[in-house]
Amino acid sequence: METSNAKKKAYACYQCGVCTGICPMARLTEEFKPRLIVQDFQSNQTEDILKKNSLWLCAACYCCYENCPQMINVTDIIADLKGEAVKYGNVPLKVNEDKCIGCANCEYVCPYGAIKVDVHDSKSKSNPELCISCGSCAAECPAIAIAMQNFADQQMKSAIEKTISSFGKGELRIVSFLCNWSAYAGADSTTSSRSIRVMCTGRIDSLFIYHAFLSGADGVLIGACNRGDCYYASGNINAEKRINKIKKQLGDIGVEPERLRFKWISRSEKQKFADVITDFTEKLKKLGPSPLRKMR
Amino acid sequence: MIVVERKNINDILENLKGFKKILLVGCNGCVGIYQLGGEKQAIELAMLINMGNKLKDKKIDTKAITVIRQCDKQIVKEELGPIITDCDIILSLACGAGVQTVAEVFENIPVIPANDTKFIGAQAREKGTLFEMCIACGNCILDKTGGICPVTRCPKSHLNGPCGGVYKGKCETDKERDCAWLLIYNKLKLSGKLESMKKIASPKDFTKAAHPRKQEV
CATH class of the missing domain: 3.40.50.2300 (Response regulator)
Structure with missing residues (x-):
């Protein structure tokens, strides 16, 4: 029923592209374009979209709906498509039940109740229709049993390596993980900081940070939403806890903990972002290249 | 755990x-x-x-x-x-x-x-802290104390409490720590079993906690 209602509205679309322009997730990746989704939905050629993982990038913020001149509820169209996509086995995350230990850490961090430990077999079960794939569960899972389909572990690791290899000789290698909702929107283009965008800082696994340092980063910056500002409720708080633990470990091993910085930057604080980057670069210049780079 | x-x-x-x-x-x-x-x-x-x-x-x-x-x-x-x-x-x-x-x-x-x-502890997830709950004394008295273990959660392991060190519900050894015996009192009051607090407990048999222990199963 709902599908047909949404479809009626979709016919009003004249492909102006405001939805894609305003979409915070379309900024993140080229794979996700609400305009094209509506186009395919109009002409009933949804099979391709239904098989793509990028469908799950929609975070249901309703920016497209609010800005659409024709008042087309693109978000609801995508929500319907998500429901369809599950039938094709297209889900935002996959739980490896052989690995899952039923510890419920995922259940505890999920702000949407989209992943729960089943009482019968004590394995995590995800509910794709509630999930908006922020990735906090995957970052928190001690058994590495949760595989995100977007921003997968391997994708993130290659992004880190790519970023680090893009720096020239003698350049300070700062890897910054920026929240797409806040810090990235507030980011200025700076020379010595290549940024990796994430849907939420809650996705940033401790392994990514260690991987960045081991691959030769001089500094790692994490730009998150302010407290209470997180689109995914608590992703930034979880990230901060994780980062503080890593800082302690880095300090113990002999890598200056100042090389890892966690900052709250809202999307309107462009000046703050510039200040943070300048300050961080200054600090790193004083510290010099990372001690871990000597061996490379 | x-x-x-x-x-x-x-x-x-x-x-x-x-x-x-x-x-x-x-x-x-x-x-x-x-x-x-x-x-x-x-x-x-x-x-x-x-x-x-x-x-x-x-x-x-x-x-x-x-x-x-x-x-x-x-x-x-x-x-x-x-x-x-x-x-x-x-x-x-x-x-x-x-x-x-x-x-x-x-x-x-x-x-x-x-x-x-x-x-051996349990988790208060909101705070992300783990608290000690059991010292494995080998002689459980939780039936008499409303499910709160004074041997573990009272720093003095009092069997007949509370002592004089309780102030505003907190322990004299740590201002953050709840007095285990006050918790026991409140719990017993709620479950209508305050009577069991009037009985004086005799000294505990700690030989059962003498290590190394073994258990046939």
């Missing part, structure tokens, strides 16, 4: 000195659930060890593996047996029981702990 704390990484590296191939063994039991010794933590530790060795210009091979329960001889033997041949030393992320089980199964390979085993 068993609560552990990671040892200082430098102490771990000191113990690993002179070894070339390390096998890190995580445990998916208690330590896995509390994110202290699961697979991810084992890989993290392997990365940290690599970092530490990089800083000291040394080369070392690390491999991380996780077993369901390290305190089970059968599981340890089956899971680790085939891959144990190409390692010099085992670094166990489990509790003391797990470390000893691995050490017993593999007699000719040194096993060292990555964690300090602390206590």
Whole structure:
């Protein structure tokens, strides 16, 4: 029923592209374009979209709906498509039940109740229709049993390596993980900081940070939403806890903990972002290249 | 569940000195659930060890593996047996029981702990803190104290409390710590069993806690 209602509205679309322009997730990746989704939905050629993982990038913020001149509820169209996509086995995350230990850490961090430990077999079960794939569960899972389909572990690791290899000789290698909702929107283009965008800082696994340092980063910056500002409720708080633990470990091993910085930057604080980057670069210049780079 | 704390990484590296191939063994039991010794933590530790060795210009091979329960001889033997041949030393992320089980199964390979085993505890998830709940005294009195253990949660292990040190519901030893006996009083009052507090408990038989203990099952 709902599908047909949404479809009626979709016919009003004249492909102006405001939805894609305003979409915070379309900024993140080229794979996700609400305009094209509506186009395919109009002409009933949804099979391709239904098989793509990028469908799950929609975070249901309703920016497209609010800005659409024709008042087309693109978000609801995508929500319907998500429901369809599950039938094709297209889900935002996959739980490896052989690995899952039923510890419920995922259940505890999920702000949407989209992943729960089943009482019968004590394995995590995800509910794709509630999930908006922020990735906090995957970052928190001690058994590495949760595989995100977007921003997968391997994708993130290659992004880190790519970023680090893009720096020239003698350049300070700062890897910054920026929240797409806040810090990235507030980011200025700076020379010595290549940024990796994430849907939420809650996705940033401790392994990514260690991987960045081991691959030769001089500094790692994490730009998150302010407290209470997180689109995914608590992703930034979880990230901060994780980062503080890593800082302690880095300090113990002999890598200056100042090389890892966690900052709250809202999307309107462009000046703050510039200040943070300048300050961080200054600090790193004083510290010099990372001690871990000597061996490379 | 068993609560552990990671040892200082430098102490771990000191113990690993002179070894070339390390096998890190995580445990998916208690330590896995509390994110202290699961697979991810084992890989993290392997990365940290690599970092530490990089800083000291040394080369070392690390491999991380996780077993369901390290305190089970059968599981340890089956899971680790085939891959144990190409390692010099085992670094166990489990509790003391797990470390000893691995050490017993593999007699000719040194096993060292990555964690300090602390206590039997439970979690207050909102605060992310683990609290000690049981000292395994071998002689449970929770039936008389409304399910709150004074032997563990009262620093003086009073069997007849509270003492004079309680102030505004908190213990004199720590302003943050709730008085266990006040908690017991409130709990018994709610369940209408205050009578049981009037009985004076006789001294506890601590011979039942004399270690090492064993249990036939």
